[in-house]
Amino acid sequence: MESGTCHGPHKHPCGLSLLVRSKATGLLGRPACPSLMPPPHRHLGVLTPMGLCPLARMPLLRDNFTGPLHPWARPEVLTCTCWGAPIIWDGTFDPDVAQQGAVQNLTIGLTVFAVGRYLQKYLAHFLETAEQHFMVGQRVVYYVFTEGPAAVPRVRLGPDRRLREEREERVARWRRWQNVSMVRMRTLHAALGGRLGREARFLRSVDVDQHFSGTFGSEALAESVAQLLLWHYRWRRRLLPFERDARSAAALDPSEGDFCYQAAVFGGSVAALRQLTVYCARGLRRDRARGLEARWHDESHLNKSFWLQKPAKLLSPEFCWSSDVGRRAEIRRQLLWAPKEYALPRG
Secondary structure (H helix, E strand, C coil): CCCCCCCCCCCCCCEEEEEEECCCECCCCCECHHHHCCCCCCCHHHHCCCCCCCCCCHHHCEECCCEECCHHHCCCCCCECCCCCEEECCCCCCHHHHHHHHHHCCEEEEEEECCCHHHHHHHHHHHHHHHHHECCCCEEEEEEEECCHHHCCCCCCCCCEEEEEEECHHHHCCCCHHHHHHHHHHHHHHHHCCHHHHHCCEEEEECCCEEECCCECHHHCCCEEEEECCCCCCCCHHHCCCCCCCCCCCCCCCCCCCCCEEEEEEEEEHHHHHHHHHHHHHHHHHHHHCCCCCCCCHHHHHHHHHHHCCCCEEECCEEEECHHHCCCCCCCCCEEECCCCCCCCCC
C-alpha cells in the first residue's frame, strides 16, 4: 500500500453510467485514456479489489440532498473516501428522497461546449436525453457555449427549464482540442462571474458527446463534486496517469493524488467552481507560457486542484460509463458515452 494523504487500502471507484460517451474522443475530440495504457494494465481493474468503507465511518455518511446514505448496500465497492466524502453508487441513496430535493427550489446550471460539427452531431441528443433524465423537477438552465448560436437545435423544454446560447468565438479559433480545453476553463470562470453565476446555485459541466440513459438527480449535487474516471477506478495510485513532469503546474508527486478524476463531468456550487476553474486556467496558462502541455491537459490540472481541495462528493463510474470498458458486474449504467469518432473534424 502506497503512502499518502489517505492511509489504509487505496482503491479507485468511478461514477454511475448516467451518461453514455462516444468512442475514441471526448467532447472536444479528447482522446480516450486507453491510449496511454500499456496493454498489460488496461484490464488491471478487473483483478484489483476495491476495498471497503470503514464500519465506523458508515453511520456518519449523510448528504444534504439525499438524507442518510446506505454505504453497506454496495459491499462490493468502495463507498467513502479517507476524508469522509461519500462515493455515490446506485443503491447507496434513496431515490425518492433525492427527488424531493426539488422542493428546495434550486436552479441548476448545465454547461456544455458544442463546437463545429460536434454541435450538429451530438447536441440535440444530449439535450433531449437531459430533458428526460437530468434534475427532473428542478429548475434547470442549459448553457450552450458555441461559435454558432443560430445552429443550436430547438429542443422542447419542460416547465422551469431554459436554454441559453453563449457565443464563444475564442473556441472557434482553435482546432486542437488541447487549446479548446484551456479556453473552456477560462470561459467557464468568466461565465460564473456573470449571468450564469447569478442565475444558478449549482452547476454541472458535461462533455457534449454523451447522453443520459437514467435518472441524474440531486444525489449528484454537493459543494464540489468529482467524477471518478472509469478506466482507473480500481487502480493503485502508483499506476494512475497523473502529470509527473515537475515543470508543469499540474504535476503530482508519486506519493500524491487520491483518485483519478474525469474532466468530462464535474460540478459543484458556483463559488467552488470559480475556485476550481481559475486554478485550472492559471495552471494551463503557466504551462503554455513555458512551452509545456500536461499529459491530460485540463484533466491533469483538474486532478491537481481536487488533490489540493478535496471534493465533498465523488460520483462512481456508473455516472459516466463507456461500452469500450466492457461489462463490469458493479456497474448499473445511466450516463453513457457515444461512439467516439477520431476523424470527425470540429470545424
